[in-house]
Amino acid sequence: METIPDLRSYGGADAYLRNCASREVLDFLSSKWVCLTIGALRPGTMRFSELRRRLDGITQKMLTQSLRDCERNGLVLRTVYPTVPPRVEYRLTDLGQSLAGLTDAIRIWSESHMSDIQVAQGEYDERAARAPEPV
Amino acid sequence: METIPDLRSYGGADAYLRNCASREVLDFLSSKWVCLTIGALRPGTMRFSELRRRLDGITQKMLTQSLRDCERNGLVLRTVYPTVPPRVEYRLTDLGQSLAGLTDAIRIWSESHMSDIQVAQGEYDERAARAPEPV
DNA sequence: CGGTATCCTTTCTGATACTG
């Protein structure tokens, strides 16, 4: 017989609680390059240098770190071919694939609502500048 | 007649480019508390103190900052009732609602795949400990 | 109640140099 402790969240996990492990997962997914890294790997296998070109502005260090973290969390698989020079390929695991659709949705939302947000920012800043304090 | 410049991304926006404004939007959505803040407001209006209790572990400063940023980006509406003591209510805008489903999906993924990730971490760390360097 | 302001620590990030 199985225990089903709390069906409001999954397996008792609740990211709103500070000590729940899912909070750490969410924090990891919120790091700067994870969304773009996962998204870049979604179509298929890529080499390190290909990823570096795709993720415009990323440094070697951050790409390495992002890929290592993704690998450690089971999202990305790293394959080294012992050639000279070395060839290293990255691809999503099944777990990574199950996430990629969701992160891509966030990225596409960012792209498609970019101008809405710019308008909102402009209005907010103008209001803030016009009414610094009610004297 | 409409101009449709580049259909690979939305309105020409491409978060993979470092200077595209959508990159900033994506970075903002990747900040630590945004996902939980938006998610907490999804069911309806909430007061500051209610949010603070819901987002376990958040400091007053970070909640204020997160809400201000969301407000500035047009995701959240802030309403002040000039009573004593003051009553301040927060709710999602239509733009915020259009995002909330996506961020909630990420949070739920984190909760439902938490144990998969913990297993992956354990395996990765064990491999790293067992093969520190091929001598 | 719902904040601001300040200080301080930690984490993140980038730049640079070097390596098998």
Place this chain on the structure above:
DNA sequence: CAGTATCAGAAAGGATACCG
């Protein structure tokens, strides 16, 4: 090619005190 190592600056985040 695909990293690692180190350093320094920037940014994020937290603790605390105070305010209308």
